[in-house]
Amino acid sequence: TQGAEAKDFKPEFKDFQAVYNEIAKALQENDDYDDGSYGPVLVRLAWHASGTYDKVTGTGGSNGATMRFDPESSHGANAGLINARNFLEPIKAKFPWISYSDLWILGGVTAIQEMQGPKIPYRPGRLDRDFTSCTPDGRLPDAAQGADHVRNIFYRMGFNDQEIVALAGAHALGRCHTSNSGFDGPWTFSPTVMTNDYFKLLINSKWQWRKWDGPKQYEDKETKSLMMLPADIAFIQDKTFKQTVEKYAADNDVFFKDFSAVIVKLFELGVPFTEANPTYVFKTLEQ
Ligand code: DDH
Structure with missing residues (x-):
């Protein structure tokens, strides 16, 4: 199923668990980054993809993966997240049916669970969008403020x-x-x-x-x-x-x-799920 075309392939729990496992293995193998893990920067990518959401206009959020494009990729708050996006590229190449938007969030879910965090229930269904959906700069928090x-x-x-x-x-x-x-x-x-x-x-x-x-x-x-x-x-x-x-x-x-509970809410802001999108809880590599 791995090479199947996105259009005629209906991924199930086992397919998403396979992507999870691949991310988790890549985390173990690439232990020379930063403090020994890409985990934190993967969590930050998932958060910055989601944290652009504006409830009034319904714009932003993890649906779209618009940080792939300028101007969002060069917003100051997103500096360094290229490392997380590049880390996930080989996974995307191996599982071309998963959208970047779903993959980035699955990256965050995998990282949290593999770093001994709680289970993070995951629901797929995000669709990629183009640069016209990029959010304006300034939606993410400024660390210098109160x-x-x-x-x-x-x-x-x-x-x-x-x-x-x-x-x-x-x-x-x-x-x-x-x-x-x-x-x-x-x-x-x-x-x-x-x-x-x-x-x-x-x-x-x-x-x-x-x-x-x-x-x-x-x-x-x-x-x-x-x-x-x-x-x-x-x-x-x-x-x-x-x-x-x-x-x-x-x-x-x-x-x-x-x-x-709250990170699931964050990761799902503005995502147009349908009833066909079930929620999955993944096993860790250890399990
Ligand atoms: Fe954060 N964060 N964050 N953060 N964040 C930074 C790093 C990481 C703020 C500022 C910064 C959240 C909330 C806030 C993570 C997760 C989350 C850095 C450093 C700054 C600055 C970036 C760098 O130099 O590489 C501010 C301000 C807030 C706020 O709440 C007001 C939230 C909500 C999350 C989340 O995940 C839910 C993680 C993980 C990192 C570490 C990244 C890394 O590469 O290591």
């Missing part, structure tokens, strides 16, 4: 305060790169494992401004090896946000459950 800006951005997608904090827990993964965003460093000591450590560190570490030539960011006072963005610190400066940070810092299971 709680008001973060709320404006995520309310536009249709999220509430609790959901915004749950989503931000993805910063347990990965790091900032001066070459991409100008910021520098990881949020946690285990940036390739999904945990609630982002919340624990926000609450339990002392955060101070880092003295350096780069953009304003925080460092942990004790080791100076971790970072927080101004938009991260907003989650403990704002009382409402902070209550949810405390909840997730105290209980990883609660965080995993809420994170799974």
